[in-house]
Amino acid sequence: MIQEILERRSIRKYQDKKITREKLEDLLKAAMLAPNSGNRQCWRFIAITNKQVLKDISVFSKQTPMLANAQAAIVILEDVSCSIGAEYCYQDAGLAAENILLEAVSLGLGGVYCALGPSLNKMTRYRDYFNLDNYLLPVCVLALGYPNESRPTPDRYDEKKITWVQ
Numbered sequence: 001m002i003q004e005i006l007e008r009r010s011i012r013k014y015q016d017k018k019i020t021r022e023k024l025e026d027l028l029k030a031a032m033l034a035p036n037s038g039n040r041q042c043w044r045f046i047a048i049t050n051k052q053v054l055k056d057i058s059v060f061s062k063q064t065p066m067l068a069n070a071q072a073a074i075v076i077l078e079d080v081s082c083s084i085g086a087e088y089c090y091q092d093a094g095l096a097a098e099n100i101l102l103e104a105v106s107l108g109l110g111g112v113y114c115a116l117g118p119s120l121n122k123m124t125r126y127r128d129y130f131n132l133d134n135y136l137l138p139v140c141v142l143a144l145g146y147p148n149e150s151r152p153t154p155d156r157y158d159e160k161k162i163t164w165v166q
């Protein structure tokens with residue numbers, strides 16, 4: 001198995017060390033290489049390093065306090081007017097997010113995926129704060145930073161969850 005898959009864990013505690021623009025661009029390049037429906041690339045990204053903005057958005061959901069101490073965040077949005085079908089939006093964004101999280105590990109960074117939907121409240125708060133058009137669907141926000149916690153690889157392999165058809 002590739003090392004980044006083994007090492008990736010949700011990281012919610014971060015060092016006080018900035019992430020360079022080059023590294024963030026690298027994460028965004030990884031995102032845009034993800035599989036996506038019809039190769040329409042309907043994703044959009046808001047890349048945030050502004051500390052005040054990170055603090056502001058940390059309170060938009062009870063599940064995202066780590067954003068206040070993150071060095072960066074990437075909000076992944078989907079343009080529903082571009083997508084073949086709304087149901088693809090979450091899949092496209094999810095795959096882009098996983099690429100970011102794995103690339104982050106390879107750069108020595110850690111991150112955590114936080115969903116913004118289907119809660120209308122959370123999505124609306126992001127829409128209002130960033131003054132987004134209605135056709136943009138905020139799907140998730142990834143908090144990022146150099147890890148200040150280490151978590152071991154769990155053994156989650158569970159035969160019972162597999163149906164083999166041979």
Ligand SMILES: Cc1cc2nc3c(=O)[nH]c(=O)nc-3n(C[C@H](O)[C@H](O)[C@H](O)COP(=O)(O)O)c2cc1C
Nearest residue numbers: 008009010011012061063064066112113114115151
């Ligand atoms: C759809 C989805 C929503 C999530 N939302 C949050 C969240 O709001 N806050 C949070 O701290 N973690 C969130 N997580 C991270 C999960 O808690 C985490 O992936 C899970 O506990 C497994 O741990 P691991 O990522 O370290 O393997 C979310 C993950 C997914 C896939």
